[in-house]
Amino acid sequence: MQVITQPKVYPVIVIGSGASGGMAAWNLTRQGIDVVLLDAGDKFDRSKYWTHATPWETQARLARGEKPETFFLDTTEQPYFTPNDRPFALTRVWGHGGKTNVWGRVSLRYSDIDFKAGDRDGWEIPWPISYKDIAPYYDQVEQLIGVNGGPDDSDVLPGSKYLQPPPAPRCGERLLQKAMATLSIPVVAGRRANMTRSTNGFPACHYCGNCGNGCDTASFFCSADHLLPFAIKTGKLELRSNAVAARILTDENGRATGVQYFDRRTGSEQQVRGKVVVLGASCVDSTRILLNSKSSRHPNGLGNGSDVIGRYLCEQIRLNARGYLPALEGTATRNDRGIGGEHIYMPRFNHRPGRGRAYLRGFGAQFWNTWSTWNGPQPGSEQIPGFGAALKKQIKRRHPAWFEIHPFGEALPYAHNRITVDPKRVDRYGVPQLHIDYHIGENERKMTEHMADTIEEIVKAAGGVLVNYKRGDLDAMGSAIHEHGTCRMGTDPKRSALTAFNQMHEVKNVFVVDGSAFPTATEKNPTLTILSLSWRATDYLAQEMKRGNL
């Protein structure tokens, strides 16, 4: 195979163009720093987003042989392995913007309840930052991307200052809200990165509810819409598509000198040289790249003298419950599309007096599908007994009455929950593939009991009926798509891989800015924090470059 080495040395190489890498490229280029950005995929074609197609229009288009854009990486192209008895559902998007093309958009600030958890309960290492360090970045990110929510701050969810107006709750959400209030279980307006008013030149959300198909008006934050075009406009960004990063290359002193990647279309090997490497390829893929970047100075993977890289994988646990509210049966079907997700959120409450249980950390809850579905039958419809006109009538009566409750809980970081690479199993480029070994423990099982009790309490108070409820039956591991912890930040280089500014302790010219840097998973959705941390890390990087320290 011909190896093409490009002689140019870029100031910064960024790997990945999603929330973390896209933010890094945007923030560095606007500060005048030249960046080459490697993305494993291509630009998604917005003309192929079927954002405004009704289900029947979608069907007509399919019947004509048209095809919508597909976002998700096929595991036949890029497999990963797990132990047979411990499956892990990994979701990856390779292409400009990464998962921000189709993300759930829930945008919850972390608070010191999250950042200081390790200090309080002594489980593993604490975050090396506190809320005051990141708060100014949350402010900036929220103004940049447009997050809606209510003025209902708490110790769990601070900082609503820049939130846009939240959408009104739907009927089922209203009834759940009222029921939760009677139980003193907190419930707030959801916080989500759909723009409810036009923001920075992008039009406001038009409530089609099809966010999962990509937004053709860019009315929710996507790195490919809101960051990359502006980075390109500076003239400082070179964006290389279909560049599947394999390894970070190092010199005899162990410092990074560039990146080896493979062209996804031709399979040819390429190298690009740079002074600094910023890794934002997603938790799992960044970890894979680091572990594959072995050298005599880094025999255990790049910057992994501490042996923490790959360990402490933490991904949230989730319960799902469904039922119906008899009070809504027989009401008219409504256009409930809204901003695509639920309009309410249950923040964590187990830290409140009298609410604790004998486990560490906490859980919150989301409520999607508490609405009249618009793209198919309610999933519980099959549970309605009988057949014929009576069944048809009952499916219709119950259609607006279904609700769902989805608690998300923090899983503790454990050293044995681990991503490794397997030199015996290589991908199409000859690069060792991922092995993910993940399971939860007693703490998570106790938390699951509390989640289930909470579901049952809420349903009882709302006068609801659970359907096919399986108490404690957790979703498949990996389903939350919130992987963290495998390249964590911390103050102690023996127990962490990164500094408080996401810089590798052992390799000063490498920064890791995605979810792998999080020491804990928390119960919250991480993207807002990823964006804020990446902004903060690259501010520091830019300063250090200007000072001549990099």
Add this chain to the structure above:
Amino acid sequence: MATSETDVNRRRALTQLVAGAVGVASMPLWVDSLCAQARAEVDAAQGVVTAPTWTPSVLTAPQNEAVMALTDLIIPATDTPGAKAALVNRFVDHVLSTADARERSEFIRGLAWLDDRCRARVGKDVAGATAAELTDVVTPLAAEGAGAAADAPGIAFFRAIKSMTITGYYTTEIGLRLELGDDGRMMLGAFEGCTHPEHQ
């Protein structure tokens, strides 16, 4: 990075919930599996279902007649069209064509079992029976609870075709717009949310 809740993930959760839902203790695995296959094939089925000319790719002509009768028994025409008008038989045939061979043959065997039962009870096969006769034959198979042990193949088959019919019917314009009353509007200037005074 990890996204927040993506819709694919949401769909995965739904599939799990529903797969669990259909799986009554004694229900054979092929039923869950075929029902999940139906949900996965909704989009892909459409090119086939709405083609100007259509011939079944799995079902024989008599089997297709039987499927048409059964789907329309499950979701009949009322003040809105039923499963037959929504061409749900074509959807069922498509799902069978994409299912694995064992599930396909279990379904076909279940259909044959029901034909036998029908002939034994009313002297006609499924396609030839009237709706009233079919109702009598199917009622014990659709009842809640365990049902008679001898009826197990029919109970499993009916569970499968009921689920596939609901999936097929309520993903069409007939099911969503005409029957359920979805307004189909994909662009709103404002979102009102719940306006019922009694829910506030």
